[in-house]
Amino acid sequence: MQEDTVLTMRGICKSFPGVRALANVDFTLRRGTIHALMGENGAGKSTLIKVLTGVYPMDEGEIRIDGIDGTINIRSPQEAQNYGISTVYQEITLCPNLTVAENMFIGRTQKKSVDWKTMEKRAGELLENLGIPARPKQQLGSCSLAVQQMVAIARAVDTDCKVLILDEPTSSLDDNEVSMLFGLMRELKTRGVGIIFVTHFLEQVYEVSDYITVLRNGELVGEFTVKDLPQVQLVATMIGRDLDSLSSMKKGKASALPTDSSVYEAEGLSSTESRPFDFHIAKGEVNGFTGLLGSGRSESVRAIFGADPVTGGKVKMNGKNVKISKPLDAMKHGIGYLPEDRKRDGIIADLSVRENIILALQVIKGMTHPFSRAKAEAIADEYIRTLAIKTASSDTPIKSLSGGNQQKVILARWLLTHPQYLILDEPTRGIDVGTKTEIQKLVLQLAEEGMSITFISSEIEEMLRTCSRLIVMRDRNIVGELKDEELTQERVMHTIAGGGE
């Protein structure tokens, strides 16, 4: 082990039934550095962290830590902590009903009685030392999220910590809070703590990190210093294509140019989850939001539909001012939304296919005017036929259908309401290639018939094939808009990465 390394992981392998989550991954952490761990969804970041913290046992490989000869075997989070590996998770794992001081010390001593004075004094010293704006006697629940996060970090570093893992610590913080957190991270760095920083915010990586390790599909892509890896290259490494090979790829077919009349127009629209943004879509246009996971693309369309509480902004439909603050408003104005999380927001698992299909139309019609059974059956059968939904009958509960067919049922639900504007958030996720193509074709066909569609997908090729305009988001802001000949994979990736060289 070299002088300045605190942690080395060599040849880590981990498989779950049917999936190889980590294949021969190496990772080295140096003393007093911040090391970003990057990768898209399913790249193996969280598995690697969980192996290191003893949540999952590893299948193969070795872990060494500074100060201990030979390899170590971490079997539980408690053991990891004893080796000096502390973790602060995205969700704050403290007790809101206890005081700040208690949260920093509970569960760490075997002493039977609580010495409040000493505990609060020590907590006060540590908080002051690290510059955390919290009082030891304060109830934790009354602190802001960022401060709670920092208290968790203070607790972690107080336990003679060599390795600090921060798993998406910034995802629920605002800019101001993030910079407070970064201040604390830099402070810890000067004290020689090695920090593993997991995040999907590119800017933040470049703001604080020294090294970047990129994982993809459970494999190590490489370790880089921040200087050597410009943002665009990082995105390419994460997504896994060389820029050169991308340039040569055939450009997707864009749909016909939209006419000028805007079906939907938003100015400064914001919700509790999204920042203010401007957006418009014309009749018969297919456009898309793109960006890395967590860039705010889903949050933006949710704001359009009123799925999260809307906090501000002006919305016009067909030139007239309208107020859309909840999904029912949006539906009444002819907006449909196919949600990203099908299981949670889309299907009603125990209801039949038929009931799931007529649901949205029924809601618009009102509860007091139920459809007759015959009418509902006729409608359901029609859509089952036209969308080729594979189901035993319209009476089958939707939960027994495959993912792709469930998705078609939700699509049928919205098509039935004849929306002017349809939002499809990841309609092709987790479904087979055949159905994917069918859905893409359907999108283009609907647009030709005059429907406006916003299409979101993690697969850039898919969006290039269907959209005539792409809105690019990064770190929860719109950073660019691409259309016509700008719609190449290379351009999209450059914009996602922030045009960095």
Added chain:
Amino acid sequence: MNKQQREGALRRREPISDTQLLLTITICIFIGMYVMAMLIWGGGFKKPQMLFDILNDNAYLVIISCGLTIVMITGSIDISVGGVTAFVAMVGVMILNGKLSLFNGIIETLSLPESWRIVFAMLMSLLIGLAFGAVQGFLIAHLEIQPFIITLAGMFFARGMITIVSVDPQKAPQDLMDILQTRISIPWLGSVNKKGVLIPARMEIGVVIAVVVVVIIFILLYKRRLGRCFYAVGGNRQSALMLGVNVRKTRFLAHLLCGILSGIAGFVFMMHTGAGNATNATAAEMNAIASSIIGGTLLTGGVGNVIGTFFGVLTLSTIKSIVTTSGLRDPWWQSITTGAMLCFFILLQSVVLMRKNRGKNKKRKEDGKKDEA
């Protein structure tokens, strides 16, 4: 935030916590109500004996409620407490009146004096309470079965066991009851009756036991690691686990303690009434839950304390006394008023907490805006 601001924030007096706030409300309401009763109905309420009567009658309820408060702080529930109390009281009475042959045998073979029956009754109370607490605690903490269901089963089981031990109501012999019902006289709180004779205020031993229990549990909850673990587990079980709290052991001990306290409560109940009956301590679990809630314990866990619970019991029983004194002697009036008061208390609590926390959130938002500007 610059250094000066931070120091200012550190020096600022700590705002009152939710627990303290709820406790203050309870105590204020109790005192207010009692003073009101003194002014309106005078008579009985003006004599200190009225307060001691309330304490004498409800000492057992105080002890049960302490146990329930602990369990509720961990975010769990125990509705078997009333049944266990009644079961313990029945067994105790039967040990005293010699209808349990096992204990007669022990006393005869060891040729112990009759008063030793009290010792056995005491030991059996603790043992039965411990057994209920341990079994329920094990099932809830280690097998993670819903506490409501387990303790519901425990309640039926305990009530059923009473009838198995004896179908007929039992009475403890007078000589032993005389020992148990020894009263502590407090002459300076006494009152002079119509004939001009001073009648000292009397307090039963059960009240002393109840107060000792309240003090011990208070220290446990505030000063001991275990007590703080109860709060941590109730605040957020997953977080407590990540913070290194042994969640299973903590939950087990909470239920164990609650069981033991139900046992003690049963003995105190027996000391007060001297009777064993299948309908003893009916709905005591519900009264205990109500008292804990009035005292500021949240059903959701993580918040509560026994001083509040003590005043909760007092408040609840004072309401009942007021209803009786004001001439509404039919039992349903007590239920109706209790129900209305409980509703009022919970509304008051949530309104006060909501107002307090809304102010805070608003302030936090404004602070954020200022910072951005």
